[in-house]
Amino acid sequence: MTHPTLRRVLFCALLLTGSGLAQETPSSPPPAVPAPLPASTLRGLWIDAFGPGLKTRAQAQRTVDDAVRMGVNTLFVQAVRRGDCLCLNSTYPPVTDPDLEKNFDPLAVMVKLGHARGLRVIAWVSVTGAFNTNAPNTDPRHVFRTHGPDAGAQSWMARRPDGTWQEGRDGWLDVGLPAVQDYVTQGLVSLVRNYAVDGVQLDRIRYPDGDVWGYDLRVLARYRAETGATGTPAVDDPAWADWKRQQVTNLVRRVALEVKAVRSSAWISAATITYLEPPRVGDLVSFRRTRTYWDVLQDWPTWMNEGLLDLNVLMNYKRDPIESQGAWFDGWNSFAQSMSARPDGTRARVAAGSAMYLNAPEVTAAQARRAVAAGLGWVGYSYRTPTAAVYGERETGAQGLETVRRLLTAPGEPLAVPAPWTDAPPTVRGVLGRVTGTPVPGGHRVEAWQGGRLVARAVTDGNGYYGFATLPAGPVEVRVSGQRWADRVPVRGVVRLPDLLLRTAATGAASP
Template sequence: MKTKLNKPGYNRLVGDKASSLNGSQESAHRIGGREIGIQKRMVLIKNVGSALCRNFLKWVRGIKPVLQFNALGFTVVAFTACSMPESNNTAAKETLAESTPVSTQFEKTEIRAVWVSVLAEGLKSPKEIQQLVETARLANLNTIVAQVHREGAAMFNSTIQPRHASIVKRPGFDPLETLLEEARDTSDGKLPLKVHAWFNSFKIGGQKDYLESTPKPIVLTHPEWHTRNRAGEIQYELEQGHPEVQNRMIAVIEECLKQYDVDGVNLDFVRYFGNDRGYNPLALARFQKETGILGRPEAENMEWSDFRRKQISNFVKRCAISVWTYRPKAILSVDATGWGPAPVESFSDTRPYREALQDWGNWSEKGWVDLVLRMGYKREWVEDQKQEFRDWADYTLELIDRSEGRMVTIGIGGHFNPLADTLEQYREAINRDLGTCLFSYDRPTKEAADSEGSLRGHNSRIWPILGKAIYPDPAKPPKVTWRKHLAFIAGFLKDEAGNPIDGGQIALTNTDYKTKSDGAGFFAFYSLQPGQYQLSVPKNSLDGKQVEASAGNVAWVREN
């Protein structure tokens, strides 16, 4: 009988049990916060941090399996250093990429996802959804990240936001419900797919298609919610430092969670669109009150950047509590920018941190998300970007090691790359045992992006190639395990009149845990050991409140 070999990278990625050489299941050993399977992983060498070790890893990752044979009941794999030759011969690269499958003599558990936008085919009719699901199965993908909220309009039944323009003429059609049914249809041996609801959180544009809609669009009902640049000019993005904006977005997400048994919620555009944003009058007043700094700070002002960065993080933290409250088994993911070079010494040196004000590395390490879908969109045919893709992938491995069970994937920017180069980036991900998310279903390769539709969506050549050369075997999507033994506490801090308290101090008695409420009065404690806790909130009705926090659950603090 053939024995399945363990591939430790997948185990570290999702925290599942490792498969031992005799076929039995054993828990992976934990070493310095990592989960290590039976085989020693080369990431251990990488963490030494020297340039020599980094170069050594790049050589090791070029090793490919070329021969398999059975001996004494074991599956033996011979390896050779056969990294993809550097060549500008696209046809040769494409032929090699198509014809060389990745060997999988083990049961894999990893994310293989694709983003599906409402801007093109995929979600706008039952037929499109059926084709989408069939295509994902053909490619041996296991997760569909479906856009359900864009420009402040919904692709599901909402009483808060207008119906999206692409489906407004189909009044009885519910794209999200239809997708969930198709993805979970296991008749005739079909494998189920996971569905994550993708929300464009703060980017709403001018909403010109919704001016006559019911409900009315935000651009008409709340023009004061828009962000502004330093010159005071209105930008058609919602201000993340405005508490009512966050309340609205949380309400929309919770509306979706209550109605639909989604497998995850995916947050996109949880960032500023440049560090010259955020000058909404209310947000600016909150900053001035908190810091005592008057006037309009420069965009690069450290305190101002920290304040805006905190507003985004607070929203992500609050979304996590909402998802884990209504769908404890669901995954909260964020779409993480990868502008410019990867971190060298600190994530704070990067453009995502400085310009987008998006601290997604910290979100993963702190346990405020389950999954980071990295948007690692780089042009393989541009030398600097090609190297940046690999450097960010290496950083992803390091972040996973520090994230105690949270997951981080690599995003494949198919719209930037010809087919051969897109496949090459997939192989870079596989060589590092990283899960993937492809942007996008409509434009999975540059050929598709450049075409007028004939090579887009389900018509693209890439799908059968993915299912043969890249992912020849199905893989189970990961389950969230890191929260299973931890507890969470959440609530709202209000004054005697019932108004939210912004920046109020809350602590847990006889512990080191303390936090502050956000602009909506929301507060939460994360990754606690289960047990009974007592709140310390001087001069507030919540002071002395006892809270029982159980494993895997969110305990909400209720006022007497």
Template sequence: MKSLKARLTTLVLLLLALTSGCSAQSVPLTDEELQAIPAPPREFRAAWIATVANIDWPSRPGLSVDEQKAELLRIMDRAAELNLNALIFQVRPACDAMYQSSLEPWSEFLTGTMGKAPEPFYDPLAFAIEEAHRRGIELHAWFNPYRARHPQGKSAISADHISKKRPELVKQYGKYLWLDPGEKAVQDHSIAVMLDVARRYDVDGIHIDDYFYPYKERGPDGKILDFPDERSWQEYRRGGGTLSRDDWRRENVNAFIRRLYTELRKVKPHVKFGISPFGIYRPGCPPGIQGFDQYSELYADARKWLHEGWLDYWTPQLYWKIESRAQSYPVLLRYWVQENRQGRHIWPGNFTSKVLEDWPVSEILEQVRVTRQQEGASGNVHFSFKALQRSQALADGLKELYAVRALPPASTWLDDRPPARPTLELSVEPDGLSVTARWKPGDEERPFLWVLYTRPGGQWKTHVLPGAYREAKLQLSGADEVEYAVAIAAVDRCGNEGPKAGLKVQLKKAGQ
């Protein structure tokens, strides 16, 4: 089998042309010809890689470094095979780190012991970013902003964990340890952790999910426990606060979301901020919807965040079947699209792992189709990656749906300046059996992706390539005379496609 490096260095595309010696001269495509090239497909195709409790990676704590890397490479290869263009990698399961951090300890879900670094040393986040980008895939870092200890945590808590360093900020709540969102120092710490990653790592996104104030826990007597935030609540009241306790809790989360989005824009403007809330805003929104009320239970005023535009993409967890009446996938998707006043990306989350239980694969495939049919929605995020590895029927279905690679939708509110036009050269190889296209960026900025357009005859084909590519070898076979064309365009970190450079060439048999 060819090495990954070899496969990623040279792209081989089959085109119609001659099988014998030939002569050729390339000429530029006219502006009209360039404008006639169809736009590439755009769709966000992503999956979550959950590390908490070793859901997706690593398969268990304490694997060797080689085993950890091999498992992560299998994930990356599967993502590329399915033509995904983004992965959402959980790097902070519970105030710990799947990367080297001076702010929080190494995660026990990685090494088996909280605070213990991998041996021999490597940085899983840096490794994941490098391997994803090598394949032209975005890597988003996924954080839990408030969870401090998960029930699946088994090792001793290390001395550098926040529950040891700042115990007054951490509350025992049922089976969990939880940061108190009402403490300003909690907001400071969690935002510092996320911005530290944005500064030091080449991530494409910062992502948080549906855990704000915790889902309700019950005590030994079976009664629902109230979250123990009396200290921060009384401090708020002493400071002259007049909100009700529920509204105060919601405002604590609002302030966190608003501040994180504002500060991330200053630190690294091209990094997208995504939120994946519980899929129902409130029962009755829209009419007929029933179920859990995140507004009153998690103190998450999720609709407000979308209305205000304090995010770049919105991934509501629509974890129900299409046919469900009380929690209808298409009805909830339409609701969130209609609430999208600021024109952010709507990329719903799908409970894809249910195909490993009792859902038919056809349910997830149809949900992707429903999303495509809904104007204003432009992608899907699958929970979680293990389903894409363990269900071959699902993988085969997604291969059909995602048959052609797609660009992520552009985030023009972050940056709408397209990259420069590249330079392009075509050369016919001496054997007359192949043409090599070579290109260079039009300026010093390295593109994140390239779109290579080829026209073997009358129809354009689109190929999305990683930004490190600088050439493609086009193998030829089978016609007496053919004109074909090649065009190339750069795509930046915000998804903007720049102007195309294009050439066409006539190939004829030698002596004609």
């Protein structure tokens, strides 16, 4: 994306001589007071791709009809399963499944059918999923075939310290590899560019369970180069965990801004982890003791605070009758709500995701009731397995869905009065740029200045990208390594700054 030259000004600031940036120490403005949010009307279903529901035109029509009868207003449709797409027009290869109808584009059809019935359709993407032994993709373009465990220096697999890569039946991509971040971003952008989806949802936007991942040799070499660490970090090394966690956040930032650059009205959502006991409301210290933070390396409160997530759908998979899990369900919901405020005065949206497949219909209805009463949205997992009895193959999917529907649509229940979800995403603008040239350990420090004040800081990722998503509209000056680049944050959309080439003092000044 190009911008008129007159809108840009490039200044050379001489940090090394003590002038310019080095002499300025302004303070950031106080954060805006967030406005209270009305109760969310989001009522959704996850539509997974591991069984019937999306594989033929007839199934797609029935899925949409069932969703309308149930009273939901949003479908989280699995678009990317494990490096392959239930679609025909993206950078991912199509799913190879003998049950998939020939020349059928499930995502396109679900968008068309859903929109015709007033439903929003979110493309649900398994970000780091790459392989499953039960359902391998046979397309030679598939990521597991081009960058799998036997690809040598081209392998992108997350690995344990002993070099093994398989987690159960699955293989995962390592987000610590810059090439993986490019691959994921391009795939997600292609979905938004080629399909009229209402947004994207990031699933498996994390490391695998177990706290022992990230030991690809190139990831380790990058970690040492950026931090100055020596040797191989222990699995419980907090600095190592912090670095890997930052790679996950960097990918969320890149995806969010790249997608918003294509369509500012697209929702950026994530299906997030809520293992075990909840943190205390408003307490980030207690959150950082949870497995969400230290095991799978998700820092979703930061994603919400920085405007990278419009919608956090908690995978709040609890079974009320077991021990304290009902209280855990409510506690995670309350904690997420307490993390929703952002510096620009907006709030991220929160929805509770219920594990319909683990519970009796009465428990699902009770969880949906409590979530909605707290002002949250609600999403059920999943359409294909709507009850524990269906999951355990003790009743049919149609039987289970009908029981759940009757409970959720009874008078006074959350789906009794169907209503559209009409919220607009809270993040509608941003700034995205890239620094190229001479790398520096740990990335380049980037600052955003508005009105003569420092308003945000960032660090470039492994590909040199940086970005900001909560800046007010108006003039902005981006400063990095003694250089200043002036532009304007739009009212809507993402301004894409030109690449900034930085050279060392020996090779000359930086240039855009």
